[in-house]
Amino acid sequence: MAKASEVKTGNILRFNGELVLVEEFVHRTPGNLRAFYQANMRNVKTGKFIEYRFRTDEEVTIARVETQNYQYLYEEGDNLVVMDNNTYDQIYVPKVMFGDGVKFLTEGMQVTVAIENDEPIMAQMPSHVELVITYSEPAVKGNTATNVTKAATVETGAEIRVPLFINEGDKVRIDTRTGDYIERVK
Incomplete structure (x- = not known):
């Protein structure tokens, strides 16, 4: 557990049981009221936008997410098979995580995949x-x-x-x- 003051833009939090990406995190001190952190977040799985105000001493859970480059190998059903270039481990990533850009994917292309608890949560193609x-x-x-x-x-x-x-x-x-x-x- 971490304090809300330790959160930064780009962190992935476990918020209400869901993983959310912090897109904007601003410290606000309105007049003579208590300070708070205004967070604009996006649900990683559904893409739903969430706004929330954190108290400065509120505890949050920052998810431990590993982002790594993988090599795209082939398509299998609704998944894409990618390989870690260092360990040669292969993982299945749902095709929908890549969005519409998946139609430009060729064998051997490098993609970025974020993994939490041995499960892919986000995937990104080269721009x-x-x-x-x-x-x-x-x-x-x-x-x-x-x-x-x-x-x-x-x-x-x-x-x-x-x-x-x-x-x-x-x-x-x-x-x-x-x-x-x-x-x-x-």
Whole structure:
């Protein structure tokens, strides 16, 4: 158990039996009232937003979470199998923890997984990935003066929007959080 004054932004707390990520933690002293800590937290499993005021002497439980890089191996049902590069241990991580960016995941890619009590609680992909375009309609000459985009398929099978000058075989950088094209890679 720790005091509320020891909590920092980014900590994971056990709050009302659930794991929550502290997104914002501010000390407030309103006029002649007692000081308190205003916490904005997000439930790790459900994503629900929670606001709570901690007294300065209130006891909280800071969860012991290990965050580590893993290598993505393959997909098995609703789980992704990832491997620890040091011990070669394999763990199953539910696919939903990666969000929409999972469609850009390729074998051998490094991902970050947070584990508490031998159970994955959060997973994160790299913010940008470089993938090869496997299918793209050819551009019509003269249509490149405006910000026109076309549909293209990358090596993972995901479909994205790219500028007209992108062709099959080109390597592009993609933002995994939004699925947007960033730039062509040489």
